[in-house]
Amino acid sequence: MSESEYLEAYDPRAFPAVAVTVDVVALTIIGGVLHVLLVERGEPPYAGRWALPGGFIRPGEDLDQAAARELAEETGMADRVHIEQLASYGAPDRDPRMRIVSVSYLAFAPDLPDPQAGSDAADAAWYGVDRLPKLAFDHEQILGHALERARSKLEYTPLATAFVGETFTISELRRVYEAVWGAPLHAPNFHRKILSVPGFVESTGETTESGGSRGGPRARLYRAGDARLLHPALLRPEREEEIR
Template identity: 45%
Template sequence: MAYSYEYPRPALTVDCVVFGLDEGELEVLLIRRGIEPFANRWALPGGFVRLDETLEAAARRELEEETGLSKVFLEQLFTFDAIDRDPRERVVTVAHYALVKLSDHKVRAATDAADAAWFAISDLPELAFDHAQIFEIALERLRGKVRYQPLGFELLPRKFTLTQLQRMYEVILDRALDKRNFRKKILGMELLVELDEVQKDVAHRAARLYKFDDRRYRKLVKQGFSFEI
């Protein structure tokens, strides 16, 4: 038997804060809206949830449709439900944040996005809707979790130097880290695999390359291991 609801229901959307790391600079992916409201304004990628999909499925679909990104780290962030956050109608959005390796993904605008581009978090344009607030909360969440979970490795190439690793943490946490103490701590966790490879095509002395041992990390977590930077 079909049921009808007596009360009107708000529309449901998803919005995604996508972070990437480019030459030591933390960036966020934005789309230029091709339709009203806020036509030609920059915004976070996102859109309306379909009746036959979960929130995560909707977020991944919108990311791929509007930016071309797929198979990325994605995590639910927060629900934003201000009454007047969308001038069209009553809209509740469930925000997510994503982390991507820039070298693995090519960005392209599609569907109702007129353009898609990366912006340094220190130089963001004015954003549509309440997307500036969503971005700030996503950045705060990233800064909190990256210290206690190895999320930052999602931003680095598969093979990286210790300098690149330290720089990634410094950029996200927005503070300098002591080189000696950082290396002692990160190597002491025994989560990095030292490779028999060095950097190529660099002007300075080539540094040793490492990779993150995800299998060992998951094994250690089951034994009560606590990751902390």
């Protein structure tokens, strides 16, 4: 049988139906606290419950396009967002409607605006990751994996620069690490470590216009460097204790 004959005779209905969705874990920092975007479901299943933004992929749409579209529909956000694929979830009973496999994405951006719920959501809001409502489906598991991915990536990649503007101070970068890791860091030690990592940040040659609310000296401004991996890595405080 030729390939064309095989494809002509092929019947996809001979196999159980499986749908594919995308779910997006969008993280930002508000008031020094790590927040995640949640939407209130406007229809069953789990109507009235909070969930990660997401939905079914459309015909002719690939996974990355679907994730970007869902994020834009729920929030109006399209620019300044770093987005990457996280993992896939396919437990047979994860959705009561049918067998649905979800491909999850992780998104980061600084100073994100108040979200606007899409057409299939009743509401959308930023929630501090330490004060979350009970989530629909298996979204608590997905969020847990996403937070661990984000915390780990801050150790060995320059991901923290995705949470700040094009130029930033070392103090602003430190506050990103403190928010994502959920732990205070020693400012002088952090400053020394950041500048010791080749290619992590580079000086702009400029300073802030003022020394801040306390009237101190003006701080130097930096931009992201060209490093893709950090060597040496910046370890979380608890991991440093494990190594000692």
